[in-house]
Amino acid sequence: MELDDLKQNWKQRDQQLDSVLKFHVKLLRDSRLGKAQGALRRLAILLSAGLVVDLVVLGASGSFLWTHAAQPRFLFIGLLIHACAIGLAASSLYQLIGIARLDYAAPVVRIQERLSTLRIARIRTWKWTLLLAPLLWLPILIALMQGFLDVDLFQHAALPWLVANFLFGVLVVAAGVWAGRKYSHRWHDANWWQKLLRDLAGSNLTVACDQLHEMQAYENLES
Amino acid sequence: MTTPVQQERFLRLLEEHQRVLYKVSRSYARGSADQDDLVQEISLQLWRSFPGYDPRLPFLTWMYRVALNVAISYRRREGRRLSKQPVAVAPLLEIVTQEDAQATTRSAPAEGAGALQRDEDLQRLDQLVQALAPLDRALMLLYLDEQPHAEIAAVLGLSVSNVGTKISRLKRRIRRDWNRSANGD
Incomplete structure (x- = not known):
């Protein structure tokens, strides 16, 4: 068996496909293209909402740190929460930018x-x-x-x-x-x-x- | 922002190159329900990416890139899942005149025997291609589709020499696996 021989068969099948394949353009146009735009919007809203929550936690823990800086036990707790909030926000931002820059045509x-x-x-x-x-x-x-x-x-x-x-x-x-x-x-x-x-x-x-x-x-x- | 004119142009191009949808979905999904799922996902991603399509790039190259990216991601995501439920909606892509094609085969027995052998060979080839790793599968699909090495390199993001080397290795591997399956190993 040589792959090049099979390639000819593969090509013949491709030519046959033209006559037997039916792409339902109307189905795609009627119900799916509009939804594709909606899905993108929903994804952007979801990711942005997550980032907003992270930023609120970051702000609140920063404020807590500022007002309790003189009390070591609260300073430690504030630092711990703030560090976690920074990590979470940074990761969300990284993912958001990464997804926004993703080009499936690359x-x-x-x-x-x-x-x-x-x-x-x-x-x-x-x-x-x-x-x-x-x-x-x-x-x-x-x-x-x-x-x-x-x-x-x-x-x-x-x-x-x-x-x-x-x-x-x-x-x-x-x-x-x-x-x-x-x-x-x-x-x-x-x-x-x-x-x-x-x-x-x-x-x-x-x-x-x-x-x-x-x-x-x-x-x-x-x- | 997409306009109705853009939408019409997109749908026309998609219809023109529908074979790519069929071949990619067939290579990366098993069962008609999964294949239809994949056709839908590829179509939607093509539509999302279409506003950024640069007409200097051949449409086929662009379409292959998007389709293969979606298919490989789909395969990785759905790999563990067993397809159990049929898709409720009508399929986007279907073979509509299969009975006619079979009737033609029956009416010409000599040609029919050759066609049967060819179908068996292609079925075996499909199985061997399906057994390859996702990127090798993409490479083999493009090779069987008679895309030039430079085009394959552009779709996959490899150097032309790398494509040549990998194709030679894949050809050797498929020949070996073909002989093994023929000997019943």
């Missing part, structure tokens, strides 16, 4: 590399958000109580209560990672749940990194 290898890079950024952000959320809720509660109600939880709540809440957060993170590693390959019908567990366990990140390396290697002559 060469395939380049776009697939960019898509893999964006996917890695999304998974990393999501993974760290999932991992830090159970640990951060306590500092956020302390900051909210102090910031809005002027209640100092360090004085009003018992130390064992604070420690127990922190340890509970650590346990939730550990249980999440364990469940992710153990069960992420199951529940094929529950896509979002499986995806969440795989993100948490890091397996989706590994796959995305492998894909990026594969794309980069493809450009090399020797690959």
Whole structure:
């Protein structure tokens, strides 16, 4: 067998296709082209709304830092929340710009590399958000109580209560990672749940990194 | 902003090059429901990208780039999912006169036997192409479509010499796999 012989057959089939293919232009025109514009608008609104939320958190934590700079215990908590908010906002902005600049008409290898890079950024952000959320809720509660109600939880709540809440957060993170590693390959019908567990366990990140390396290697002559 | 004139031009070009939609969707999706999903996704992405289309670039090159980018992303995203439910809406792209083509084959037995052998060969070739990695599959699709090496390089973003080397390797691999499948390995 020579591929060049089969190429002739392939070409003949292509010629046949002209007579048997029917592209339903009317269907595309009537219902889908309008929706394409709507979907783009929705995506832009969703991403922008996420960034606005990040910026509000950034502003609020900055304000908290400024007003409690003289109190070390609140300064530490404010810094922690502010650092997380900066990370989240930076990642959202990076993804927003990346998606806005994405041109599907660019060469395939380049776009697939960019898509893999964006996917890695999304998974990393999501993974760290999932991992830090159970640990951060306590500092956020302390900051909210102090910031809005002027209640100092360090004085009003018992130390064992604070420690127990922190340890509970650590346990939730550990249980999440364990469940992710153990069960992420199951529940094929529950896509979002499986995806969440795989993100948490890091397996989706590994796959995305492998894909990026594969794309980069493809450009090399020797690959 | 797209105007009705632009829309008409886009739809005319899309109709003219509908074979690309068919070939790419066939190579990257399995089952008619998934293939139709992919045709829809490619069509919509083509429409979204159309305002930025530079007419200095051949439409076919531009269309291949968008279609392959969407198809590879689709494949990576949907790889784990098993297609279970048929698409409820009418398909955008379908083969409408298959019965006529089969009737012609039946009416000319000598030609029909040759056509059957050719169909079997093409089916085997389809299977071998489907087994390739996504970028190799794109390369093979463009090669079988008789695109010049320079054009393949422009679509994929590789150097012309790299395209030549990769095609030679792929040809060797397909020949080897073809012989293996013929020997029942």
